[in-house]
Amino acid sequence: MADPDVDLEARLAEQDSFEPPADFVEQANVTDPDIYDEFETNWPDCWTQAADLLDWDTEYTEILDDSNPPFYEWFADGELNASANCLDRHLDERGDEAAIEWVGEPTDEANRTYTYQELHDEVNAFAAALRAQGVEEDDIVTLYMPMIPELPIAMLACARIGAPHSVVFAGFSADALATRMNSADSEHLVTCDGYYRRGDPLNHFEKATEGLADVDHDTDTIVVNRLPDDDGFDHDLSGHDTYADLVAAHDGEMVDPVSRSAEDMLFLMYTSGTTGQPKGVKHTTGGYLSWASWTSHAVLDIKPEDTYFCAADIGWITGHSYIVYGPLALGTTTMMYEGTPDYPDRHRLWEIIEEYEANQLYTAPTAIRSFMKWGTEYPDANDLSSLRLLGTVGEPINPRAWKWYYKHIGDESCPIVDTWWQTETGGMMLTTLPAIGEMKPGSAGPPLPGVSADIVDVRGSPVGAGEAGYLVVNKPWPGMLRTLYNNDDRFINEYWREYSQVDSNDSADWVYFPEDGAKLDEDGYFTVLGRVDDVLNVSGHRLGTMEIESAIVGVEGVAEAAVVGGDHEIKGEAVYAYVITEDGYEEDEELRERVIEGVEDAIGPIARPEKVVFTPELPKTRSGKIMRRLLENIANDDELGDTSTLRNPEIVDDIQTAAGGDD
Ligand code: WTA
Numbered sequence: 210m211a212d213p214d215v216d217l218e219a220r221l222a223e224q225d226s227f228e229p230p231a232d233f234v235e236q237a238n239v240t241d242p243d244i245y246d247e248f249e250t251n252w253p254d255c256w257t258q259a260a261d262l263l264d265w266d267t268e269y270t271e272i273l274d275d276s277n278p279p280f281y282e283w284f285a286d287g288e289l290n291a292s293a294n295c296l297d298r299h300l301d302e303r304g305d306e307a308a309i310e311w312v313g314e315p316t317d318e319a320n321r322t323y324t325y326q327e328l329h330d331e332v333n334a335f336a337a338a339l340r341a342q343g344v345e346e347d348d349i350v351t352l353y354m355p356m357i358p359e360l361p362i363a364m365l366a367c368a369r370i371g372a373p374h375s376v377v378f379a380g381f382s383a384d385a386l387a388t389r390m391n392s393a394d395s396e397h398l399v400t401c402d403g404y405y406r407r408g409d410p411l412n413h414f415e416k417a418t419e420g421l422a423d424v425d426h427d428t429d430t431i432v433v434n435r436l437p438d439d440d441g442f443d444h445d446l447s448g449h450d451t452y453a454d455l456v457a458a459h460d461g462e463m464v465d466p467v468s469r470s471a472e473d474m475l476f477l478m479y480t481s482g483t484t485g486q487p488k489g490v491k492h493t494t495g496g497y498l499s500w501a502s503w504t505s506h507a508v509l510d511i512k513p514e515d516t517y518f519c520a521a522d523i524g525w526i527t528g529h530s531y532i533v534y535g536p537l538a539l540g541t542t543t544m545m546y547e548g549t550p551d552y553p554d555r556h557r558l559w560e561i562i563e564e565y566e567a568n569q570l571y572t573a574p575t576a577i578r579s580f581m582k583w584g585t586e587y588p589d590a591n592d593l594s595s596l597r598l599l600g601t602v603g604e605p606i607n608p609r610a611w612k613w614y615y616k617h618i619g620d621e622s623c624p625i626v627d628t629w630w631q632t633e634t635g636g637m638m639l640t641t642l643p644a645i646g647e648m649k650p651g652s653a654g655p656p657l658p659g660v661s662a663d664i665v666d667v668r669g670s671p672v673g674a675g676e677a678g679y680l681v682v683n684k685p686w687p688g689m690l691r692t693l694y695n696n697d698d699r700f701i702n703e704y705w706r707e708y709s710q711v712d713s714n715d716s717a718d719w720v721y722f723p724e725d726g727a728k729l730d731e732d733g734y735f736t737v738l739g740r741v742d743d744v745l746n747v748s749g750h751r752l753g754t755m756e757i758e759s760a761i762v763g764v765e766g767v768a769e770a771a772v773v774g775g776d777h778e779i780k781g782e783a784v785y786a787y788v789i790t791e792d793g794y795e796e797d798e799e800l801r802e803r804v805i806e807g808v809e810d811a812i813g814p815i816a817r818p819e820k821v822v823f824t825p826e827l828p829k830t831r832s833g834k835i836m837r838r839l840l841e842n843i844a845n846d847d848e849l850g851d852t853s854t855l856r857n858p859e860i861v862d863d864i865q866t867a868a869g870g871d872d
Contacts, residue, residue: 221612221615221616222612224612225608225649225650226647226648226649227615227647227648227649227650228647228648229624229643229644229645229646229647229648230621230622230623230624232622233510233597233598233622233623233624233643233644234644236597237510237643237644238506238507238510238511238512238644239506239507239510239642239644239645240644240645241645242645244642244645244658245655245658247658248658248659249658249659252659252684253272253273253659253684253685254272255658255659256272256273256283256499256659256686256687257272258503259499259500259502259503259687260272260284260287260495260499260687262499262502262503262506262538262539263289263294263495263498263499263502263538264289264293264294264298265287265288265289266288266289266290266468267286267287267288267289267468268287269284269285269286269287269471269495270286270287271284271285271286272284273685275685275716276714277714278685278709278713278714278715278716278718278719279685279700279701279704279705279709279719279721280691280692280697281685281689281691281716282471282472282691283471283472283493283495283496283499283685283687284471284495284496284499284687285470285471285472285495286470286471287470287471287495288468288469288470288471289468289469289471289494289495289498290368290369290371290466290467290468290469290494291365291368291469291475291494291498291534291538292332292336292365292366292368292369292466293369293466294498294502294538295365295368295533295534295537295538296308296325296328296329296332296365296537297329297466298540299325299513299540300325300326300329302513302540303325303513303540304324304325304326304329305324305325305326306324306325306513306540306542307322307323307324307325307516307542308323308324308325308327308328308537308542308543309321309322309323309328309358309361309542309543309544309545310322310516310542310543310544310545310565311323311357311358311544311545311546311547312544312545312546312547312548312561312565313357313405313547313548314404314405314406314407314408314546314547314548314549314552315405315408316553321358323358325540328362328365330461331362331456332362332365332366332369333366333369333459333462333463333464334455334456334459334460334461334462335362335363335366335452335455335456335459336366336367336369336370336464337459337462337463337464338366338431338450338455338456338458338459339366339367339370339372339397340370340464341455341459342397342429342431342450342455343429344367344370344372344397345370345372346370346371346372346467347371347372347373347473347474348372348373348395348396348397349372349373349374349375349393349394349395349397349477350363350367350372350373350374350375350395350397350398350399351374351375351376351377351386351389351390351393351395351397351398351399352364352367352374352375352376352377352398352399352400353376353377353379353381353386353398353399353400353413353417353420354376354379354399354400354401354413354433354524355379355401355404355413355435355522355524355547356379356404356522356523356545356546356547357401357404357433357435357545357547358545359399359401359433359435359452360376360523361523361532361533361537361545363399364376364476364523364529364533365533365537367476368475368476368494369464369466369467370464370467371467371469371473372397373474373475373476373477374476374477375389375390375393375395375476375477375478375479375489376476376478376523376524376529377389377390377479377524378522378524378525378813379404379413379522379524380522380524380813380814380815381524381812381813382416382420382809382810382811382812382813383416383417383418383419383420383423383810384420384423384810384811384812385420385487385811385812385813386416386417386420386421387420387421387422387423387424388486388487389479389487389489390420390421390424390428391423391424391425391426392479392486392487392489392694392695393477393489393694394426395428396426396427396428396429397428397429397430397431398417398421398428398429398430398431399430399431399432399433399452400413400414400417400430400431400432400433401413401414401432401433401434401435401452402414402432402433402434402435402436402440402442402444403435403436403440403442404435404436404547405436405547405548406548406549407548407549407552408552408553410436410440410441410442412442414432414442414444414446415442415444417430430448430449430450431449431450431451431452431455432444432446432449432450432451432452433451433452433453434451434452434453469494470494470495471493471494471495471496472493472494472495472496472691473493473494474491474492474493474494474691475492475493475494475497475498476492476529477489477490477491477492477694478490478492478526478529478632480526480631480632480633480751481744481751481752481753481756482703482742482744482753483703483742483743483744483753483755484753484755485753485755485756485758485759487753487756488693488694488696488699488703489693489694489695489696490632490633490690490693490694491690491691491692491693491694492635492688492690492691493691495687496635496687496688496689496691497530497534497635497636497687497688498534498538499687499688500530500635500636500686500687500688501529501530501531501534501535501538501635501636501688502534502535502538502539503636504530504535504636504637504657504688505530505531505535505536505538505539506539507642507657508600508626508628508637508640508642508643508657509531509535509569509571509598509600509626510569510597510598510643510644511535511536511539511541511569512539512541513539513540513541514541515541515542515568515569515597516541516542516544516565516566516567516568516595517536517541517542517543517544517567517568517569517571518543518544518546518561518562518565518567518569518570518571519531519532519536519543519544519569519570519571519572520546520550520558520570520571520572520573520576521571521572521573521602521603523545525632525750526631526632526635527571527602527603530635530636531571531636532544532545535636544561544565544567546558546561550576550579550580551579551583555583555587556587556590556591558580559587559588559590559591559593560591562591562593562595562596563591563592563593563595566595567595567596568595568596568597568598569596569597569598569599569600570596570598570599570600570618571599571600571601571602572600572601572602573601573602573603573604573748573749574601574603574604574605574606574607574610574749574781575603575604575748575749575779575780575781576749577601577606577610577613577614578607578610578778578779578781579779580613580614580617580618581609581610581613582778582779585617588617588618589617593618593620594620596618596619596620596623597623598623598624598625598626598643599614599615599618599619599623599624599625599626600625600626600627600628601614601625601626601627601628602627602628602629602630602637602749603746603749603750604739604746604749604781605651605736605737605738605739605781606627606650606651607651608650608651611625611627611650611651612650615650624641624643624644624648625648626640626641626643626654627640627641627648627651627652627653627654628640628653629653629725629735629737631723632690632751633689633690633704633723634682634686634688634689634690634723635687635688635689635690636688637657638656638657638660638662638682638686639653639654639655639656639657639660639662639735639737640653640654640657641653641654641655642657642658647732649730649734651736652730652734652735652736653734653735653736653737654734654735655732655733655734655735656682656735659686660682660684660686661682661683661684662680662681662682662683662735663680663681663683663729664676664677664678664679664680664681664727664728664729664735665678665679665681665708666678666679667679669681669708669720672728672729674729674730674731675728675729675730676728677726677727677728677738678726678727678728679707679708679722679725679726679727679741680722680723680725680726680727680735680737681708681720681721681722681723682720682721682723683720683721684716685716685719685721689721690704703724704721704722704723705719705720705721705722707720707722708720708722724740724741724742724744725737725738725739725740725741726738726739726740726741743755743837745772745773745774745782745784746774746781746782747774747777747780747781747782747783747784747815747816748779748780748781748815749781750815752784752812752815752816754771754772754773754774754837756811756812756816757772757784757786757808757811757812757816757818758770758771758772759811760807760808760810760811760812760816761786761788761804761807761808763807763811764800764803764804764806764807765794765803766790766791766794766800766803767788767789767790767791767794767800767804767807768789768790768791768792769788769789769827770786770787770788770789770804771786771787771827771835771837771840772784772785772786772787772818773785773787773837773840773841773844774841774844775819775820775841775844775845776844776845777819783819783820784808784816784817784818784819785818785819785820785822785840785841785844786804786808786818786820786821786822787822787824787827787840787864788800788804788821788822788823788824789823789824789825789826789827790823796823800823801821801823804818804821805817805818805821820844820868822864822867822868823867824860824863824864824867825860825863826857826860826863827840827860828840828852828855828857828858828860828861828864829855829856829857830854830855830856831854831855831856833856836854836855838850839852839855839861840864843861843864843865843868844868849861
């Protein structure tokens, strides 16, 4: 007799489109396919549907002000407060329901539940404390914290008093913290003593202190004690307040949420770009929060009674929009997990889903590829039947990983939303609506209703179905970044100059360029191919090659460096560094180690080079530009293609030998 499982695998392998599961459709938030036409016809008025998910202190009268492109404004004369939208308005009906379910990494430590009432009260106390520390409206507060509840509490406390936050991913280095605090002129820092990673406590405070030493203005620091007193670290907290003391001192105080203009900054989020300097992406209160809420409702199908699990880190945009702001604005229960999915063993993530009966799982393809590699025995051993919807974000998902996720995690009964978006877009842009669109593994899907995207060639003309080109967005949307902090010129140059008529005041002449390549099929589905600028996507994390290169050339003994992305089975891309040594330095293990350390110190372990290749020269074009394509080909053992435009073609063999040499 045929093995039904083998049949199933074979069928799945051949199937290239999937209908939304009927049970899901029956209960979904958005089910009417006319929404696409309706939004197109009513654009931009359609976006009241997003804004109406929020409570406004002052109703807006104008939806879009496009008189000064690309500085678009949304709902500009409306006023609201993000923390009131995420907390206060839920208290009557959901005060006793869980807002945050937090799971720490150690299994022998108690998990924490914050009801909406408890979260509200602690946010108020901390908001009062921040005020008492001298934080004023519009001051930028840096939050350098891992996945502990005090991070979203601090974000909401900042939002409550109208102080924009700038969260710096805890895995980033001291240098990266200092760069961001200096760039944002941020005088306030909230950080913590440490946290757990694979069973060991990490000394986070030491990194924060090192970073502060390089901040060029006075700062105030508040420290959260996450670790037990006997953590083994000798922290000198003198001169700093602790979070616990402050919250105790302000316990019971209520802080009226400040009415913010819709266009007031809610937060800054630094992200990597083409140059060595990270860019401070500015998001606003009205447009961003509408976008995060609307997409959480329409795409993630979040309902207040759900327990929703996004396995990202709040230090990245995914966590901002889809752990904190979107889910809490909708009044649902959002999960936070501190640790890695394989600690203490590979059951951990699935055990959490089973225990909390999570309804949605939103994660990155890199994680799914790891799960796949570990094998089905782990998800199979746990009850995942609470799951209703699965999502992916951060990088292209290969069809095999998609199908594995669909079958082994979703039991073929959960739709998968493959959501393409960026730090700059604030929230999702391309994805199927889970109860409406047929799913095609590997393809994100059409633009959301009301979003207008296309694929063009270098001159900006649309390319035909099936042809690769550059992804562009033709119309503004409420969640879009408003500018780069203190740098309107760079904002225009990075995102608009390529395909817009920049001297035009007509919004129709302005086109947003996300710097991704993509192709389109006959049904209008977009398959995103990846970055076309010098930005790598390592495990779903954005890293600028220039940032890594400048870290490497800062290492003693290095004369020049070039960094490219090589294919990697789990990470998607991995960092490959080609290094030329200075005269008098050996190409040895010691220097290789120092190069790796240099990158970890400047950025963090996420940017650690997979491979460091010493080479006497870099391949350069006649005009002196490094030919990265060639270095990528070498990293991937690919055909080298045309090398005739090189000034130094003879170097290619040497580099190939060096690259192969240290396997
Ligand atoms: C990539 C993360 C393919 C893309 C939310 C984009 C994706 C960059 C997808 C943004 C997807 C994100 N399919 N590629 N579903 N989602 N990307 O700013 O290259 O950290 O430009 O935002 O990730 O990364 P960022």
